[in-house]
Amino acid sequence: MHNKSLRELAQGLGNNDFSSVELTQYFLDRIEANKDINAFITVDRDTSLQQAAEADKLLAAGNSGVLTGIPLAHKDIFCTDGLRTSCGSQMLDNFIAPYNATVIQKFRQAGSVTLGKTNMDEFAMGSSNETSFYGSVLNPWDKDRVPGGSSGGSAAAVAAQLAPAATGTDTGGSIRQPASFCGLTGLKPSYGRVSRYGMIAFASSLDQAGPMTRSAEDAAIMLQTMSGFDERDSTSMDVPVPDYSADLEKDLQGLKIGMPIEFFNTDLDSEIASITIGALREYEKMGAELVEISLPNSHLSVPCYYVLAPAEASSNLSRFDGVRYGYRTAEFEDLLDMYKKTRAEGFGEEVKRRIMIGTYALSAGYYDAYYLKAQKIRRLISDDFTRAFDQCDVIAGPTAPGTAFRFGEKTDDPVAMYLNDIYTISVNLAGLPGMSLPAGMDSQNLPVGLQLIGQYFDESKLLNVAHRYQQVTDWHLRSPENS
Amino acid sequence: MSINNDDVEKIAHLARLAIDPAQLETYTQTLSEILDLVEQMNEVDTDGIDAMAHPRDTELRLRADAVTEENQRDKYLKLAPASENGLFLVPKVLD
Numbered sequence: 001m002h003n004k005s006l007r008e009l010a011q012g013l014g015n016n017d018f019s020s021v022e023l024t025q026y027f028l029d030r031i032e033a034n035k036d037i038n039a040f041i042t043v044d045r046d047t048s049l050q051q052a053a054e055a056d057k058l059l060a061a062g063n064s065g066v067l068t069g070i071p072l073a074h075k076d077i078f079c080t081d082g083l084r085t086s087c088g089s090q091m092l093d094n095f096i097a098p099y100n101a102t103v104i105q106k107f108r109q110a111g112s113v114t115l116g117k118t119n120m121d122e123f124a125m126g127s128s129n130e131t132s133f134y135g136s137v138l139n140p141w142d143k144d145r146v147p148g149g150s151s152g153g154s155a156a157a158v159a160a161q162l163a164p165a166a167t168g169t170d171t172g173g174s175i176r177q178p179a180s181f182c183g184l185t186g187l188k189p190s191y192g193r194v195s196r197y198g199m200i201a202f203a204s205s206l207d208q209a210g211p212m213t214r215s216a217e218d219a220a221i222m223l224q225t226m227s228g229f230d231e232r233d234s235t236s237m238d239v240p241v242p243d244y245s246a247d248l249e250k251d252l253q254g255l256k257i258g259m260p261i262e263f264f265n266t267d268l269d270s271e272i273a274s275i276t277i278g279a280l281r282e283y284e285k286m287g288a289e290l291v292e293i294s295l296p297n298s299h300l301s302v303p304c305y306y307v308l309a310p311a312e313a314s315s316n317l318s319r320f321d322g323v324r325y326g327y328r329t330a331e332f333e334d335l336l337d338m339y340k341k342t343r344a345e346g347f348g349e350e351v352k353r354r355i356m357i358g359t360y361a362l363s364a365g366y367y368d369a370y371y372l373k374a375q376k377i378r379r380l381i382s383d384d385f386t387r388a389f390d391q392c393d394v395i396a397g398p399t400a401p402g403t404a405f406r407f408g409e410k411t412d413d414p415v416a417m418y419l420n421d422i423y424t425i426s427v428n429l430a431g432l433p434g435m436s437l438p439a440g441m442d443s444q445n446l447p448v449g450l451q452l453i454g455q456y457f458d459e460s461k462l463l464n465v466a467h468r469y470q471q472v473t474d475w476h477l478r479s480p481e482n483s
Numbered sequence: 484m485s486i487n488n489d490d491v492e493k494i495a496h497l498a499r500l501a502i503d504p505a506q507l508e509t510y511t512q513t514l515s516e517i518l519d520l521v522e523q524m525n526e527v528d529t530d531g532i533d534a535m536a537h538p539r540d541t542e543l544r545l546r547a548d549a550v551t552e553e554n555q556r557d558k559y560l561k562l563a564p565a566s567e568n569g570l571f572l573v574p575k576v577l578d
Contacts, residue, residue, distance in 0.1 A: 098555065098559060190538075191537075192541075205536060205537060235541075237541070297527070299523075300524060300526075303522070304524060306521055323563070324559070325562035328564035334575070335573055335576055338573070340501035347500075353510075353514065353517070355500065356498055356514060357514060357521075359494050360490075370521065373524050373529060374524060375535050376532040376533070380527070382538065414517060415517060415520050429538075430538060431537075431539065432538075
């Protein structure tokens with residue numbers, strides 16, 4: 001059952017080949033048997049099985065949709081009513097969310113079952129899942145290596161087939177980079193497409209939730225449920241949601257694919273370059289045309305991001321003060337001392353670093369030089385994309401500069417870790433949809449992702465372009481078990 | 484070094500983070516490295532460029548000032564580290 005697509009699982013449930021309770025039990029058992037991967041922070045068997053039993057009733061009554069009865073894993077950044085929502089932090093180790101995030105509510109309304117909450121970098125700050133309070137997640141392809149981050153638990157869970165599909169969030173690459181490292185299809189939607197309500201905020205002008213799946217076809221199904229205007233998110237965009245599965249098969253004849261010269265320069269690892277170019281040659285065979293484009297300010301995306309994201313984080317994370325919820329230090333002298341000790345003990349090192357960078361960038365006398373400057377550069381980066389899309393329909397390039405690295409390899413050098421997101425960050429800054437899909441394996445048998453970048457709200461095009469590639473290649477069908 | 488130990492102590496105070504004195508030097512060093520990375524922004528002339536706060540340059544939507552949530556005081560207070568008589572408890576602020 002763990003090799004089936006979402007549509008095949010829906011058919012199996014519809015034909016009574018198996019029940020949702022059986023399916024859920026099956027995946028819960030796989031999670032238990034693969035505990036060493038550490039993909040999950042919280043699993044609540046009873047609640048999952050109870051949700052499955054409810055789904056079985058809906059299925060029996062013929063009152064079901066494509067996701068009814070299908071168990072899904074959710075990143076532990078989404079608030080789940082009655083279930084611990086830790087965000088990978090000691091700060092929220094005891095936090096039982098009092099309400100559901102809109103994304104969770106939508107999946108529950110669709111009748112899907114929550115399998116558990118997946119491990120992640122603390123407050124989504126990291127590219128390796130090594131900053132989690134709950135320990136590192138192992139990459140199922142090579143357990144000495146990281147799964148990527150920050151949605152590393154979701155990536156490992158789907159790659160090890162402990163869940164048919166999962167949710168993730170992406171602020172600077174946190175869906176696409178782990179999807180690349182774990183051989184998955186991951187999609188970051190356009191900013192404003194998916195509600196951020198109940199999704200614990202990291203950098204509010206960049207955060208977006210999206211699906212992590214084994215195919216573009218599955219991603220289309222997941223995104224369909226996640227998308228849509230939400231009054232409870234003030235940045236949610238009130239635009240129509242198309243049928244994401246409708247255009248999957250569309251012919252690619254005449255499609256113009258932009259190749260940013262800045263992404264294919266001599267700095268790019270030769271193996272990643274040849275796999276990426278190999279994938280683009282496949283598209284040429286399908287009738288697409290490759291066009292050279294330029295994103296001249298893309299080298300500024302990492303510096304720009306490391307002002308904006310920490311600045312927004314320092315503001316968002318000021319709510320963790322030991323008063324209303326979460327961790328509070330045991331001993332303190334007065335209110336200020338309580339705040340300081342609570343935050344020093346409750347947050348991990350990377351989170352504290354980013355809070356301090358953000359606090360500095362926003363402090364009196366430095367705002368113009370850092371925050372305002374970064375917002376202006378953000379405009380330049382965004383304008384680059386607008387110009388590029390005059391020449392092409394989608395942009396393609398590498399997702400990450402390398403494949404999954406070993407544990408500890410970059411933990412002592414934050415800047416080296418940050419540069420892992422060099423190809424993904426600009427997409428968040430511009431608010432565009434981006435996707436990673438498996439496009440090959442390197443010489444160490446580790447997955448390599450191809451990144452596709454689309455025009456605003458044109459997730460359909462990305463899914464179409466990814467799906468057609470998956471019709472002529474089988475990289476996405478490989479798993480750590482069968483490769 | 485972009486910043487020194489005194490700067491880091493001041494930033495940590497503003498951020499309400501207690502800093503272990505033994506770790507101060509390490510913080511100064513890593514934060515300086517990050518700020519050095521960020522300094523690359525200065526290569527670019529951004530005079531006359533409008534700041535971009537939202538990818539679509541849309542205004543934040545306002546909602547009607549109406550009651551939409553029901554009172555769930557007990558549910559929320561249960562999450563508090565300390566509460567009494569329906570109130571969050573904090574250390575004494577006034578003598």
